[in-house]
Amino acid sequence: xxxxxxxxxxxxxxxxxxxxxxxxxxxxxxDDEDKQYSGMMNDLLGQLEHSYExxxxxxxxxxxxxxxxxxxVVPRFSQVAEDYPESSEFHTLRIQPPAGLHYNTDLxxxxxxxxxEHGSGLIALHGxxxxxxxxxxxxxxxxPAFDDLNxxxxxxxxxxxxxxxxxxxxxHARCEQSCYxxxxxxxxxxxxxxxxxxxxxLPYKFKFKFSGCANDCxxxxxxxxxxxxxxxxxxxxxxxxxVKKYVDQAGRKYTIDNxxxxxxTNALSLNDDDTLEVDNPxxxxxxxxxxxxxxxxxxxxxxxVTLLIGGKRSLKIGDQMGTVVVPFLKLESDEDFEKLEEMSxxxxxxxxxxxxxxxRIGETIDRIGLTNFLDGIGVEIDPNMVNHxxxxxxxxxxxxxxxxxxxxxxxxxxxSQTAAE
Amino acid sequence: xxxxxxxxxxAEETGVPDPFPYMxxxxxxxxxxxxxxxxxxxxxxxxxxxxxxxxxxxxxGTQRQMDVxxxxxxxxxxxxxxxxxxxxxxxxxxxxxxxxxxxxxxxxEALEAEGFPIGGTGNSVSMISHTQGWLHCDIPGTDASGVxxxxxxxxxxxxxxxxxxxxxxxxxxxCQINCGGQxxxxxxxxxxxxxxxxxxxxANVCExxxxxxxxxxxxxxxxxxxxxxxxxxxxxKCICCGACYAPCPPMQINSExxxxxxxxxxxxxxxxxxxxxxxxxxxxxxPNNPPHWxxxxxxxxxxxxxxxxxxxxxxxxGEWIERIGWPRFFELAxxxxxxxxxxxxxxxxxxLNASAHIHF
Numbered sequence: 001x002x003x004x005x006x007x008x009x010x011x012x013x014x015x016x017x018x019x020x021x022x023x024x025x026x027x028x029x030x031d032d033e034d035k036q037y038s039g040m041m042n043d044l045l046g047q048l049e050h051s052y053e054x055x056x057x058x059x060x061x062x063x064x065x066x067x068x069x070x071x072x073v074v075p076r077f078s079q080v081a082e083d084y085p086e087s088s089e090f091h092t093l094r095i096q097p098p099a100g101l102h103y104n105t106d107l108x109x110x111x112x113x114x115x116x117e118h119g120s121g122l123i124a125l126h127g128x129x130x131x132x133x134x135x136x137x138x139x140x141x142x143x144p145a146f147d148d149l150n151x152x153x154x155x156x157x158x159x160x161x162x163x164x165x166x167x168x169x170x171x172h173a174r175c176e177q178s179c180y181x182x183x184x185x186x187x188x189x190x191x192x193x194x195x196x197x198x199x200x201x202l203p204y205k206f207k208f209k210f211s212g213c214a215n216d217c218x219x220x221x222x223x224x225x226x227x228x229x230x231x232x233x234x235x236x237x238x239x240x241x242x243v244k245k246y247v248d249q250a251g252r253k254y255t256i257d258n259x260x261x262x263x264x265t266n267a268l269s270l271n272d273d274d275t276l277e278v279d280n281p282x283x284x285x286x287x288x289x290x291x292x293x294x295x296x297x298x299x300x301x302x303x304x305v306t307l308l309i310g311g312k313r314s315l316k317i318g319d320q321m322g323t324v325v326v327p328f329l330k331l332e333s334d335e336d337f338e339k340l341e342e343m344s345x346x347x348x349x350x351x352x353x354x355x356x357x358x359x360r361i362g363e364t365i366d367r368i369g370l371t372n373f374l375d376g377i378g379v380e381i382d383p384n385m386v387n388h389x390x391x392x393x394x395x396x397x398x399x400x401x402x403x404x405x406x407x408x409x410x411x412x413x414x415x416s417q418t419a420a421e
Numbered sequence: 422x423x424x425x426x427x428x429x430x431x432a433e434e435t436g437v438p439d440p441f442p443y444m445x446x447x448x449x450x451x452x453x454x455x456x457x458x459x460x461x462x463x464x465x466x467x468x469x470x471x472x473x474x475x476x477x478x479x480x481x482g483t484q485r486q487m488d489v490x491x492x493x494x495x496x497x498x499x500x501x502x503x504x505x506x507x508x509x510x511x512x513x514x515x516x517x518x519x520x521x522x523x524x525x526x527x528x529x530e531a532l533e534a535e536g537f538p539i540g541g542t543g544n545s546v547s548m549i550s551h552t553q554g555w556l557h558c559d560i561p562g563t564d565a566s567g568v569x570x571x572x573x574x575x576x577x578x579x580x581x582x583x584x585x586x587x588x589x590x591x592x593x594x595x596c597q598i599n600c601g602g603q604x605x606x607x608x609x610x611x612x613x614x615x616x617x618x619x620x621x622x623x624a625n626v627c628e629x630x631x632x633x634x635x636x637x638x639x640x641x642x643x644x645x646x647x648x649x650x651x652x653x654x655x656x657x658k659c660i661c662c663g664a665c666y667a668p669c670p671p672m673q674i675n676s677e678x679x680x681x682x683x684x685x686x687x688x689x690x691x692x693x694x695x696x697x698x699x700x701x702x703x704x705x706x707x708p709n710n711p712p713h714w715x716x717x718x719x720x721x722x723x724x725x726x727x728x729x730x731x732x733x734x735x736x737x738x739g740e741w742i743e744r745i746g747w748p749r750f751f752e753l754a755x756x757x758x759x760x761x762x763x764x765x766x767x768x769x770x771x772x773l774n775a776s777a778h779i780h781f
Contacts (some may be wrong), residue, residue: 005704006505010712011567011712013712013713014566014567014570014571014712015733016573016711017570017571018538018573018574018577019482019484019538019570019573019574019577020482020483020484020491020536020537020538021484021570022484022485022487022566022570022712023484023570024648025484025486025487025488025490025491026486026488028488028490029488029489029490048555048556048564051555051564052555052564052567052711052712054677055563055675055676055677055680055709055711056555056675056676056677057554057555057558057559057560057561057562057675058555059557059558059559060559060670061559066429066432067428067429067430067431067432068429068431068432069432075558076557076559090557092557096436096437096438097509098437098439098440098443099437099438099439099440100440100508101440101508101510102440102443102444102445102448102506102507102508103443103506103507103508103509104442104443104505104506104507104639105496105499105505105506105507106505107443108492108493108495108496108507109493109496110490111492112493112496115489116489121488121490122486122487122488122489123487123488123489123492124485124487125483125487125492125509125513125515126484126485126509126511126513128550128551128552128600128601128602130511135486135556135557143429143430143725146432147429147430150432150433150435153435153438154435154438155432155433155434155435155436155437155438166437167511169511170508170510172452172455173440173444173448173452173508174448174468174476174478174518175455175458175468176455176457176458176468178455181453183440183441185436186437187436187439190436190437191436191437194434194436198432198434214691214692214693214770215691215692215693216690216692216697217511217690217693218511219511219602219603219690220693221690221697222602222603222688222690222697222699223602229692256732256736257733257734258734258735262694262735263694264694265694284692285692285694286692287691287692287693288693288694288735291693292460292735294457294458295457295459300455301573301721311503311664312598312654313598313600313602314597314598314599315598315664315665316635316636316637316662317637317767318766318767318768319599319603319699321697321699336665357631357634357730358634358635367736411599416759
């Protein structure tokens with residue numbers, strides 16, 4: 001029997017147009033009369049139309065999870081269920097996608113089949129944290145849906161006060177700027193701390209993001225508590241023949257205005273023969289000239305990562321960016337990856353023990369000061385951590401000599417290490 | 422009824438899936454070995470490895486919130502016109518990789534025939550980053566999918582071409598937590614009134630000390646109202662941020678009229694040239710006007726096309742404003758500069774002009 005469809009005059013206006021319409025999709029699902037989700041999606045459309053009329057949301061949270069896990073399901077119960085009963089429970093399962101968001105059609109078809117059987121038929125690819133969001137599931141179907149997804153090799157993502165699902169850029173898989181194996185780093189770190197994801201027990205959320213270079217395509221510095229950004233510390237590579245070709249093609253004025261003059265540290269100079277001179281010690285690896293002269297310029301060979309801690313959105317002290325905590329960590333060998341894991345563990349442990357409830361690590365650092373945080377995670381200070389030294393004289397410097405001695409000791413250690421390499 | 426004695430299935434705690442079984446074979450083979458790339462046209466990338474292997478990528482926009490039929494349609498195209506492997510970008514664009522250049526044109530044709538726009542590369546306006554909104558969020562001030570759909574209908578031409586000075590990343594957020602993140606242009610909810618408290622519900626729903634602690638300006642305190650434990654808000658102190666609404670839904674922050682839209686400009690994720698930046702307030706007080714949010718669209722387009730006309734190559738929107746100065750930006754964008762543009766939250770003094778550098 002065909003059920004009466006909710007009239008949705010406001011949503012109908014979002015059908016058509018040049019961009020693919022989510023309303024078309026919702027309606028196709030509501031029209032799938034032979035599918036179990038048809039009624040749910042009809043009522044979902046009804047509730048959404050009601051929101052468009054009243055300009056209010058009608059979902060509230062709750063507690064829903066799967067056996068053995070405490071997180072990953074975002075529960076949604078309707079506050080207007082009497083009018084839209086079939087979508088009264090419309091939970092989301094956050095499922096971790098393959099790192100780098102690679103799929104074959106077989107995997108995508110399987111997840112469609114599973115969600116057609118147990119859920120609403122609506123899938124978001126992807127949420128802001130990087131999850132596949134299976135949107136719209138009744139409480140009783142959450143477990144069987146997850147069981148089937150888990151059977152094909154997918155696992156729950158993060159929600160609530162927990163380690164969250166991570167993201168890594170396309171990186172090594174299809175990008176010449178990539179400075180480390182993002183997929184390996186992403187999987188190594190997240191899979192080492194799955195307990196923190198699946199059984200939420202942290203003060204608040206904690207996010208890792210992995211970008212292969214300073215273009216930061218996954219927005220790690222803004223959005224991640226722990227940002228891993230690829231970089232290199234030797235000289236950038238310059239193919240002078242390609243530089244000349246670029247200048248020939250783009251023009252000398254264009255090259256000077258858009259490559260040389262746009263270098264943030266004035267590290268570039270165009271020679272009279274249209275080759276490029278690079279003052280590498282002044283270069284900050286911002287990526288601009290490599291982006292513009294893509295064929296001519298490449299990252300160096302001594303690659304690794306910069307770690308920045310403390311990025312977050314507005315709640316509650318205002319948006320904060322991650323700031324440098326480790327200027328360079330080599331990231332190639334097994335030992336290097338172990339070091340990254342160790343550093344991650346130190347930061348998560350410090351966060352778990354010292355953050356206040358509902359406080360992000362950036363807020364903790366804001367509260368206690370960077371030097372106390374560094375002491376807590378066992379990292380030495382470095383001038384790359386600051387834009388400039390303090391401008392305020394109100395500080396007790398009575399231990400200056402001891403602290404200065406530490407600097408000289410570290411300098412000696414660094415130079416003997418470099419000699420050993 | 423299900424047999425309650427049967428223990429549910431225990432999860433295989435496998436974590437992040439290994440992507441290599443799903444990855445396009447040319448990507449897998451040349452993993453970590455790419456040398457350079459160029460763009461053949463908007464929406465088409467061409468990558469070359471150190472071993473001179475090549476791969477072509479066709480990027481198409483999607484609606485992000487996809488029904489299984491749309492995903493299967495994309496799979497059909499991937500199977501018939503590509504090589505069965507796709508990936509997604511962080512902005513919900515889908516990418517089809519192919520190992521032969523002559524597969525590109527028929528693939529584009531198939532995608533366009535099904536209504537998927539080809540673009541989002543280089544100096545285009547890519548797909549808008551997108552939150553949940555009325556469709557699924559528990560604290561939304563507006564919808565996300567509808568705002569994005571309306572804007573992208575309008576900006577379609579800028580997605581399929583690469584005519585901006587540099588790439589443009591637009592974001593939306595349905596509350597002031599700003600889940601959509603930083604953008605060259607950000608379209609975010611801005612509340613304009615203190616929460617309206619349902620005192621009968623507070624005691625049963627809210628953990629009062631947690632709500633008090635959540636307020637950024639200490640404007641909330643416990644109170645006994647009509648003999649029931651509740652909360653009260655010092656409305657002189659309240660900054661209408663909505664932080665209390667999530668832990669305490671009876672503190673309704675939204676209403677039909679008071680929930681407004683603000684537009685912010687100059688956010689930048691990349692470290693290229695300048696350090697990453699946060700977006701800054703351009704305009705507030707725009708109506709929350711579904712289903713098309715026309716007032717928002719007008720301002721976004723105004724800002725976008727002023728930038729397109731005046732920005733120099735490689736300048737992101739915020740870098741362009743840095744060069745021309747904020748007075749000129751407000752003049753060109755035809756937006757009033759008000760007392761609300763001057764920050765008074767913590768660290769605000771850092772944003773003041775402590776110099777004699779003046780734009781005339």
